Amino acid sequence: MLQKRSVTFTPTAKAVAAADHTAVWTWSSDPTVDFVRRRVAHECLIHRLDAQLTAQALTPIDADLATDGVDEVVTYFFSGTAQSRFRPTGPIGALCSLDTATAWVIELGQVTGPSRDGRGDDDRRPGLPPRHPRGADVHHQR
Numbered sequence: 001m002l003q004k005r006s007v008t009f010t011p012t013a014k015a016v017a018a019a020d021h022t023a024v025w026t027w028s029s030d031p032t033v034d035f036v037r038r039r040v041a042h043e044c045l046i047h048r049l050d051a052q053l054t055a056q057a058l059t060p061i062d063a064d065l066a067t068d069g070v071d072e073v074v075t076y077f078f079s080g081t082a083q084s085r086f087r088p089t090g091p092i093g094a095l096c097s098l099d100t101a102t103a104w105v106i107e108l109g110q111v112t113g114p115s116r117d118g119r120g121d122d123d124r125r126p127g128l129p130p131r132h133p134r135g136a137d138v139h140h141q142r
Contacts, residue, residue, distance in 0.1 A: 028076045042069045063099035070097060074104050084113035 018024075020034035028035055045065060052058045074095065079086070090108030097103070 030076075038068065038072060041065065042072055045069065063097075067097045067100040067102050070095070071102070071104070074106060079111065084111050086111055 018033045020032060020037075022033040023031055024033055024036060025031060026035050026039075028039075042065075045061065049058075049061070086109055088107050088109040092105060092107045095104045095106055
């Protein structure tokens with residue numbers, strides 16, 4: 001027998017209804033609902049792509065969403081936490097998206113500072129094991 005249940009307005013639902021600039025906790029230097037929405041969009045895209053690859057049924061990926069995914073990776077994943085320090089040690093290069101005419105200037109170097117989980121220091125520099133990728137200072141152009 002099915003029972004009627006009431007629906008609770010959860011914090012997640014509140015975040016979906018919130019304005020883009022609303023402050024929320026995130027691990028990034030962008031503590032806003034907009035960052036969370038962006039992160040969820042890319043997370044869903046990765047899982048969609050994984051399922052499609054498994055089923056051998058790929059569909060096109062929106063070029064703007066893919067470009068935004070690249071921007072998210074170079075801006076948030078390779079640049080450390082908001083409290084990190086960057087010291088240039090490597091070459092400067094360019095990463096370009098031909099689909100959207102977007103480019104990033106990337107300078108390799110050492111990122112030091114607190115780890116994302118807050119349990120210690122994050123010391124990412126060339127030569128460390130792969131779980132510590134090279135740091136990057138990113139300049140976005142569009």
